[in-house]
Amino acid sequence: MKIPFEPNFKKGGGLITAVVQDIHSNEVIMLAYMNEEAYQKTLETGEAHYYSRSKQRLWHKGETSGHIQKIHSIRLDCDSDALLLKVEQIGDIACHEGYHSCFFRELKNGIVSYCFKQLKHPTLIYKK
Amino acid sequence: MKIPFEPNFKKGGGLITAVVQDIHSNEVIMLAYMNEEAYQKTLETGEAHYYSRSKQRLWHKGETSGHIQKIHSIRLDCDSDALLLKVEQIGDIACHEGYHSCFFRELKNGIVSYCFKQLKHPTLIYKK
Numbered sequence: 001m002k003i004p005f006e007p008n009f010k011k012g013g014g015l016i017t018a019v020v021q022d023i024h025s026n027e028v029i030m031l032a033y034m035n036e037e038a039y040q041k042t043l044e045t046g047e048a049h050y051y052s053r054s055k056q057r058l059w060h061k062g063e064t065s066g067h068i069q070k071i072h073s074i075r076l077d078c079d080s081d082a083l084l085l086k087v088e089q090i091g092d093i094a095c096h097e098g099y100h101s102c103f104f105r106e107l108k109n110g111i112v113s114y115c116f117k118q119l120k121h122p123t124l125i126y127k128k
Numbered sequence: 129m130k131i132p133f134e135p136n137f138k139k140g141g142g143l144i145t146a147v148v149q150d151i152h153s154n155e156v157i158m159l160a161y162m163n164e165e166a167y168q169k170t171l172e173t174g175e176a177h178y179y180s181r182s183k184q185r186l187w188h189k190g191e192t193s194g195h196i197q198k199i200h201s202i203r204l205d206c207d208s209d210a211l212l213l214k215v216e217q218i219g220d221i222a223c224h225e226g227y228h229s230c231f232f233r234e235l236k237n238g239i240v241s242y243c244f245k246q247l248k249h250p251t252l253i254y255k256k
Contacts, residue, residue, distance in 0.1 A: 076235070
């Protein structure tokens with residue numbers, strides 16, 4: 001029997017949430033959104049494409065920084081309204097602030113700390 | 129210097145996206161939403177509380193199934209509009225369909241498969 005694998009874009013008004021996990025570190029490195037075009041481009045190219053809500057356009061992750069994400073696999077959740085992308089993160093940096101993961105601040109036992117080091121200063125990532 | 133840790137609930141109309149990761153398996157097991165009340169309850173009790181969009185009310189994860197989530201740490205992303213919860217998943221089952229993870233379907237190299245086994249049938253989880 002064919003296993004259904006149909007992301008539901010309608011539920012979120014055309015967008016689906018995509019959680020991004022690094023296949024080497026197993027860290028959750030990013031959260032982004034895809035419209036149907038971004039999802040199809042991702043399948044076609046094997047590189048993560050998202051829909052930028054701020055720029056309101058298709059966004060090829062890494063197009064400026066070079067920090068592209070090579071797709072290892074894509075998972076779909078039980079109610080088909082969220083994706084989990086397992087990726088190889090080129091440059092090891094997913095965050096525009098130069099960290100491996102966008103989730104670099106951590107609250108644990110009442111104490112807030114940085115749980116990642118800044119690998120590169122943003123001005124060096126986005127130099128003209 | 130104090131590290132800012134202020135989830136932005138306004139940006140998402142009162143809700144923030146919460147990615148949930150199992151501290152033992154490192155798998156992303158769920159995606160849910162929190163309003164400010166759910167976030168505060170989670171901090172107070174050390175157990176994950178969400179806002180159920182379908183039931184439109186505070187949802188103590190595991191209240192019916194017993195599959196509660198003990199908080200290990202909470203991470204906040206760079207633009208403060210997404211949380212990452214590292215949890216201990218009681219019963220090892222996060223999904224209402226009886227799987228360890230809600231992301232139990234996987235597309236890899238053009239083939240869709242189940243990447244987790246169903247540990248318990250839903251009728252056994254939600255028996256009256």
